[in-house]
Amino acid sequence: MQTFADSFSTAFGLIVTGDPILYEVVGLSLQVTFSAVAMAVLVGGPLGAILAIGRFPGRGILSVVVSALMGLPPVVVGLGLYMALSQSGPFAVFELLYTPMAMILAQFIIVTPIIAAISRQVLSDLSLEYGETLRALRATRAQTIATLLWEARPGLLTATLAGLGRAFAEVGAVMIVGGNINHVTRVMTTSIALETSKGELAMAMGLGIILLILSFGINAALMGVRGTQRARAYG
Amino acid sequence: MRTIALSVAFSLTATMACCGPFIVVQSTTSTANSGLYDAILPQFEAESGIEARVVAVGTGQALNNARNCDGDVLLVHAKSAEEQFVAEGYGTERFDVMYNDFIIVGPGVDPAHLNDAENASVALSSISATGETFVSRGDESGTHQKERALWEVAGIDTEENNGDWYRETGSGMGATLNAAVAMGAYTMTDRATWLAFGNRNTHEILFEGDPVLFNQYGIIAVNPEVCPNVRSEQAQVFVDWMLSDAGQSAIGAYTRDGEQLFFPNAD
Amino acid sequence: MAEPRIIPFPDHDTQGKTVTSDGIKVQNLYLERDGQPLLRGVNLGLNATGVTALIGPNGAGKSLLLKCIAGILQPDGGSIDLPETQRFPALVFQKPVLLRRSVRSNLLHALKLAKVPRKLRPGRLAELLVLADLTRQSEAPARALSGGEQQRLAMVRALAAKPQLLLLDEPTASLDPAATSAIEELTKRTAHAGVKVILVTHNCAQARRLADDVAFLSRGQVTEHSAAETFFADPKSDGARAYLSSELILQP
Ligand SMILES: Nc1ncnc2c1ncn2[C@@H]1O[C@H](COP(=O)(O)OP(=O)(O)OP(=O)(O)O)[C@@H](O)[C@H]1O
Ligand SMILES: [Mg+2]
Numbered sequence: 047m048q049t050f051a052d053s054f055s056t057a058f059g060l061i062v063t064g065d066p067i068l069y070e071v072v073g074l075s076l077q078v079t080f081s082a083v084a085m086a087v088l089v090g091g092p093l094g095a096i097l098a099i100g101r102f103p104g105r106g107i108l109s110v111v112v113s114a115l116m117g118l119p120p121v122v123v124g125l126g127l128y129m130a131l132s133q134s135g136p137f138a139v140f141e142l143l144y145t146p147m148a149m150i151l152a153q154f155i156i157v158t159p160i161i162a163a164i165s166r167q168v169l170s171d172l173s174l175e176y177g178e179t180l181r182a183l184r185a186t187r188a189q190t191i192a193t194l195l196w197e198a199r200p201g202l203l204t205a206t207l208a209g210l211g212r213a214f215a216e217v218g219a220v221m222i223v224g225g226n227i228n229h230v231t232r233v234m235t236t237s238i239a240l241e242t243s244k245g246e247l248a249m250a251m252g253l254g255i256i257l258l259i260l261s262f263g264i265n266a267a268l269m270g271v272r273g274t275q276r277a278r279a280y281g
Numbered sequence: 282m283r284t285i286a287l288s289v290a291f292s293l294t295a296t297m298a299c300c301g302p303f304i305v306v307q308s309t310t311s312t313a314n315s316g317l318y319d320a321i322l323p324q325f326e327a328e329s330g331i332e333a334r335v336v337a338v339g340t341g342q343a344l345n346n347a348r349n350c351d352g353d354v355l356l357v358h359a360k361s362a363e364e365q366f367v368a369e370g371y372g373t374e375r376f377d378v379m380y381n382d383f384i385i386v387g388p389g390v391d392p393a394h395l396n397d398a399e400n401a402s403v404a405l406s407s408i409s410a411t412g413e414t415f416v417s418r419g420d421e422s423g424t425h426q427k428e429r430a431l432w433e434v435a436g437i438d439t440e441e442n443n444g445d446w447y448r449e450t451g452s453g454m455g456a457t458l459n460a461a462v463a464m465g466a467y468t469m470t471d472r473a474t475w476l477a478f479g480n481r482n483t484h485e486i487l488f489e490g491d492p493v494l495f496n497q498y499g500i501i502a503v504n505p506e507v508c509p510n511v512r513s514e515q516a517q518v519f520v521d522w523m524l525s526d527a528g529q530s531a532i533g534a535y536t537r538d539g540e541q542l543f544f545p546n547a548d
Numbered sequence: 549m550a551e552p553r554i555i556p557f558p559d560h561d562t563q564g565k566t567v568t569s570d571g572i573k574v575q576n577l578y579l580e581r582d583g584q585p586l587l588r589g590v591n592l593g594l595n596a597t598g599v600t601a602l603i604g605p606n607g608a609g610k611s612l613l614l615k616c617i618a619g620i621l622q623p624d625g626g627s628i629d630l631p632e633t634q635r636f637p638a639l640v641f642q643k644p645v646l647l648r649r650s651v652r653s654n655l656l657h658a659l660k661l662a663k664v665p666r667k668l669r670p671g672r673l674a675e676l677l678v679l680a681d682l683t684r685q686s687e688a689p690a691r692a693l694s695g696g697e698q699q700r701l702a703m704v705r706a707l708a709a710k711p712q713l714l715l716l717d718e719p720t721a722s723l724d725p726a727a728t729s730a731i732e733e734l735t736k737r738t739a740h741a742g743v744k745v746i747l748v749t750h751n752c753a754q755a756r757r758l759a760d761d762v763a764f765l766s767r768g769q770v771t772e773h774s775a776a777e778t779f780f781a782d783p784k785s786d787g788a789r790a791y792l793s794s795e796l797i798l799q800p
């Protein structure tokens with residue numbers, strides 16, 4: 047049996063030798079994940095705000111739907127997106143299947159409900175807390191939303207980190223719509239799945255360790271941003 | 282906000298910006314996992330200027346994806362299913378491209394004594410008789426279809442013992458091998474996947490050589506009349522190259538640990 | 549009664565609010581939550597100037613009444629008439645909610661919401677900081693201030709919009725004697741400048757010091773409203789008598 051020690055030395059070896067394949071795979075992982083999460087923040091954040099602060103019929107139901115979508119199995123997302131993007135599907139003309147763009151879309155679909163649901167929770171808590179005060183200060187609706195969004199930064203950052211974590215670790219959906227094609231759509235997680243199926247467990251685990259290190263780095267970096275923001279806000 | 286939008290736009294254009302001519306090959310996993318493509322495709326790409334993008338899935342899923350027109354070439358190992366695919370009009374023509382064989386692997390101590398079996402039926406019977414665990418793909422792949430046919434020939438009803446000594450993983454060859462190794466169980470695999478498999482532990486080849494274990498790979502270009510979007514010109518270049526002397530000798534030249542994994546047999 | 553007017557800012561409840569030229573008129577104000585009547589027909593007429601003390605036991609509905617007058621709670625019935633100049637009351641909450649920002653940013657935020665032109669904001673900010681005696685803490689996180697300092701900050705934040713009607717909900721409940729007299733001084737000065745003040749307090753001595761008139765609220769109704777001396781010398785209703793007598797026992 048291959049040991050954990052093998053995994054660590056494999057991971058270490060890959061990093062120090064600057065393995066070009068590793069860098070390619072890591073680069074694509076980061077690109078896909080950041081693009082998907084950025085899009086999800088642009089859509090999920092405002093959606094969460096509307097659900098938290100807006101008043102319209104069906105808001106309650108929509109909130110439940112968004113929360114429930116957090117539990118979407120990635121494989122189902124991948125399958126649905128495959129059927130949509132397939133040459134025999136409705137969106138064949140875009141020729142997106144087996145491209146990084148398809149993987150971005152898959153992760154976008156998986157991550158948006160998470161960001162929307164967490165944003166909604168954070169913003170509705172804040173809206174309860176600040177609502178009367180802001181009305182007493184005669185804030186307009188736009189000013190209220192702007193103030194709440196600004197005050198919600200730590201919570202929104204948490205939502206973003208949750209989305210990043212989910213997207214970065216996701217394998218089922220990107221495997222189906224990306225196809226794990228060497229040099230084209232192979233990312234960290236699909237490489238790990240491939241190495242596992244080749245029985246190269248030390249390599250798979252080594253890649254897993256690198257994934258963990260990257261995830262740690264991203265979280266630390268964003269938390270650092272948050273720290274300086276707080277310092278600035280509190281002067 | 283603006284920076285986010287910009288970075289999205291940037292990365293989208295970056296992902297869109299690509300590539301010269303390419304084809305998508307819907308392939309069985311064994312050819313990809315064993316490293317064959319990594320060995321021969323650079324030569325094809327250099328000669329033709331066409332990039333071959335391999336999507337490695339089970340034979341069943343590969344056939345399905347190709348039926349949805351999501352591939353230009355099909356390379357799998359389930360002859361009757363392939364012939365049906367062509368008969369239905371999805372493929373232009375099926376060609377034998379190479380072969381290897383199936384083997385039964387298991388723990389080195391070989392509790393069911395497969396080493397002594399004179400043919401595949403006897404080997405399977407002794408597994409069932411001793412009640413030793415056998416792990417099956419259970420995923421309708423080419424290997425799984427072959428394995429089921431062998432049980433039938435041996436006259437053993439696996440359904441009756443499904444969940445008992447007969448275990449279906451419902452996953453790929455690699456995952457099934459990992460499961461067999463972890464459980465100390467027997468399983469059937471194609472030789473190429475086994476030779477390239479890294480997690481053998483104490484498992485060994487315990488039965489091989491029966492002519493019924495022959496494993497033929499076929500190649501098919503997807504029919505442009507059914508799937509107008511296919512890159513049929515480049516697909517044909519790929520099929521022709523695989524069947525050509527250059528392609529065939531590249532396949533034959535690929536070895537792992539000194540052993541040849543695939544034997545070219547195009548007409 | 550004058551013409552009904554729509555109060556021109558979003559989200560503020562305009563129903564039942566009209567504009568008068570001669571003081572504040574609360575008529576038959578009714579409010580319920582979860583089928584529970586909380587304000588049960590409040591009637592109250594107040595002068596357009598001076599300090600009115602609003603007193604009454606815990607849970608009487610004083611805070612709710614202030615919120616209705618401030619326009620942040622929508623009554624379920626009745627009406628509130630306000631003089632034209634007092635259409636935008638400022639409210640200092642019993643439990644002030646400050647933004648998670650510095651003292652300075654809290655005030656700048658309020659000045660911005662009050663539509664104070666950007667150029668004038670630094671000057672106004674300095675004034676307000678002096679008023680609250682928080683100049684030294686201006687860069688401190690607002691939520692790290694002591695309870696009394698937070699109360700003072702909330703008070704001057706309410707003044708950022710230069711309101712003509714100031715609603716104070718127990719503004720000195722958690723202040724030390726010095727800060728209390730500072731707030732009282734500020735209240736007096738504000739009232740002298742012509743700003744109407746409605747002050748909720750449980751501190752009867754404070755009501756005596758500041759109020760021109762006293763309204764007594766009990767279980768969602770105003771049971772007594774009279775000049776301050778009259779009220780404290782000779783409370784008419786049983787509720788007010790009981791309230792004042794226990795007050796005397798607690799604070800000899
Ligand atoms: N949102 C609400 N839902 C239900 N009941 C409420 C709500 N808000 C206030 N109440 C109830 O209304 C009553 C009056 O509350 P209010 O805060 O006006 O009391 P108060 O006179 O200000 O008392 P205190 O002197 O303790 O501040 C209380 O019994 C309170 O529990
Ligand atoms: Mg109160």
